[in-house]
Amino acid sequence: MPLLKRLLAWFQPDTSRPLTQAWLAALWMGLLANWPLWKQLQALPEISGARGALFIVAFAGMVTAASGALLSLLAWPRLIQGLLVVLLLASAALAHFIGSYGIVFDPTMVVNMLQTDARETRDLLSWRLLVSLVLLGALPAWWLLRRPRAPAQAFAKRLVGNLAACGLALVAMVLLALAVFADLSSTMRNYKTIRYMVTPLNAVYSVSSVALRRQAAPSGPPAVIGADARLLPRAEGAKSPLLLFVVGETARAMNFSLNGYARPTNPELAKLPVVSLRQVASCGTATAASLPCMFSPLGRTAFGDLKGTQENLLDVLQRAGLAVLWLDNQSGCKGLCDRVPNSPTSRLPEGAAPLPPGLCSKDEMGEEECFDESLLHELDKRIAALDPERVQRGLVLVMHQMGSHGPAYFKRSPADLKPFQPECKSNALQQCERQQVVNAYDNTLVTTDRLLARSIAWLQTQQARFDTGMLYVSDHGESLGENGLYLHGMPYAMAPAEQTHVPMVLWVPEGGGVAASLKPGCLQSLRDKPASHDNLFHTVMGWVGARADVYKPEWDLLASCRS
Structure with missing residues (x-):
């Protein structure tokens, strides 16, 4: 018993x-x-x-x-x-x-x-x-x-x-x-x-x-980098730099028609003298990993071994004497912009006109979401609110997109900019036909294309005062159902190319100071050269004429093109 x-x-x-x-x-x-x-x-x-x-x-x-x-x-x-x-x-x-x-x-x-x-x-x-x-x-x-x-x-x-x-x-x-x-x-x-x-x-x-x-991780403020940051002397009569740095979200290079994609996802940029770099690797597969790494001088490998926190590109540019402004249409700057002027798109400067109807909408929970074009609203007034002495030396304006953030891709493009139909109108991507998922995603890239084209148009209005230019790069890519994978965030060593191969676009206008300093045709030669997020810190420093002990000319994409 x-x-x-x-x-x-x-x-x-x-x-x-x-x-x-x-x-x-x-x-x-x-x-x-x-x-x-x-x-x-x-x-x-x-x-x-x-x-x-x-x-x-x-x-x-x-x-x-x-x-x-x-x-x-x-x-x-x-x-x-x-x-x-x-x-x-x-x-x-x-x-x-x-x-x-x-x-x-x-x-x-x-x-x-x-x-x-x-x-x-x-x-x-x-x-x-x-x-x-x-x-x-x-x-x-x-x-x-x-x-x-x-x-x-x-x-x-x-x-x-x-x-x-x-x-x-x-x-x-x-x-x-x-x-x-x-x-x-x-x-x-x-x-x-x-x-x-x-x-x-x-x-x-x-x-x-x-x-x-x-x-x-050690406590306290971030470690100082570029304590000797300074601006190189400019020739008499040379204009101050204005660099627009657009940080894309979840865009993958293989779906950019500028890079050979069969669909016209870049119809407006295709008409402009831009240079698209086709072999660019991201620093991570998620915003939380990529964004801090993109603005670091260390590069992906050394940044992954970093203990604690340190200052970033924005701190060094500000220390050099430039005006810096971060505009955000996403979930924040991950601490990067804490020590420089920054603003979400919804917070308008004093005296600014309200955002145009249709640019923003409220979801079922009453929360407002705006299309990325809101980043361009009242830019002149935003710049006027900055320190005028710094602006006179030069300005680096960073725009952080909502871009192609998933899984609700259909929310990221306005009704008048959805050329690829039918599109998946659900966040349950696996329930849609894969082509519908791709359609919804590609529509977000067309939306980004229009933002970049209109950004260039705004920069052209500033050319009487500044030596303008634009740099666009996405933080990471995206899987759209290949091998059963969606979204992003895979461990980097195991991630597919869809999540690590990102687009980078440069606009350097002819007749500007930067273009005059470059060898003829050299920018075009960069199209198929390997590049990565490791190059960003040093390329921006070189672009705006800032220098510090952390600047590496060999990591500056434009250094080899300078006369």
Whole structure:
């Protein structure tokens, strides 16, 4: 009879015990919340037939055992239920986003998520997300919270039980790994993104990694760079520089018709004397990673190793004596513009006319979103509000676009600028035909094209006073369903070219001081030369005639063209 009772206990566990709750949650999350992972593994060509099915079963056992081992250590009465509710809801959300968009959840994605504003978050909300949260998260959490309180147990006895469960789980995980070691090592080596699809371990690792990194970062203001920043002397009668630096969002180079794309996504720029660089690599695959790196003198590799924070291009330009203004139509400048004049498009200078009707609209939550053309509104008044002495020396104006931010691409282009139809009018991209997704995305590029053309037209009105020019570059690219991937944010080493190959466009007007300093035809020779975000800091410094000890002429794209 005692033996029979023990056997029955395996099938009727005491669900009031924290350790039992931990393992039931580990089974639920390991097997059900990882459905995108099992779907991904099943689609791999190396994993097929009976052997492939055996590997997936063994891998599922390993995931469950690893989750159970971790949760066993945390299976304490006052801790486990609250922790499991959070993990269940997080796992349900991750299952939706990984399954819908093919993204992975790594530390970079955590940083990007923390810096996402309410407007961007709303674009990700859908009924499918709600269903996933309810079925995979809320229902098991509700069941869990209805369990009776666990009977009192001595601390030592509970600790021994938790450690024993953790140890057995680790042994089971090792045995399963050894049983399918050949397939496991090959899969993890060839498909490195899989490790960031294992829910909830991906969330635990990534959030912990970001928290530890921030804790270890030195406190205090950013480190000073370019303390010797200065302006080079200009010839008598030479005009002060006015550089418009447009920071694009989510534009990928391969969809720019200037770069050979078959569709006319750059109809207005094609009529202008611009130079499009076709081989430009981004610094990251998400705004939170790329934007700070773009404005750093270090380059992608050294910036990734940077401990703490340091000043950026805007600080150095301002220290050199130039006027700097950041205009934002996105989720902020990620701290880059904190020490220079900055403004969102919605905050107009004193005496400015209101934004024209149709340029902005309110969503269902009452929040206002404006098209990027609002960045050009009342620019003269914005410049007039800056320090006139600095403006007289020169001005660098940075415009941060909303650009092609997804997944609601259809919101990023006005009704009169949607040449590619039909377009996907949903944020659930996987539910649209892929061509509709591409149509909606390409319409955003046509919108950016018009912004850049009108920006050049405005710059031409300033040529009596300034030596003008424009530099446009996107922060990262975008996946549009290739290989089942949507959006962006993949770990850089594993990211497809769609997410790292970005457009860069230069406008250097003939007759200006910059054009006169360049060898004839040299700009055109830059079209197919490899470039990256590493070049931006130094190219801007060289363009406006600023110098500092951090300036590297070999990283200045225009240096080789100067006479």
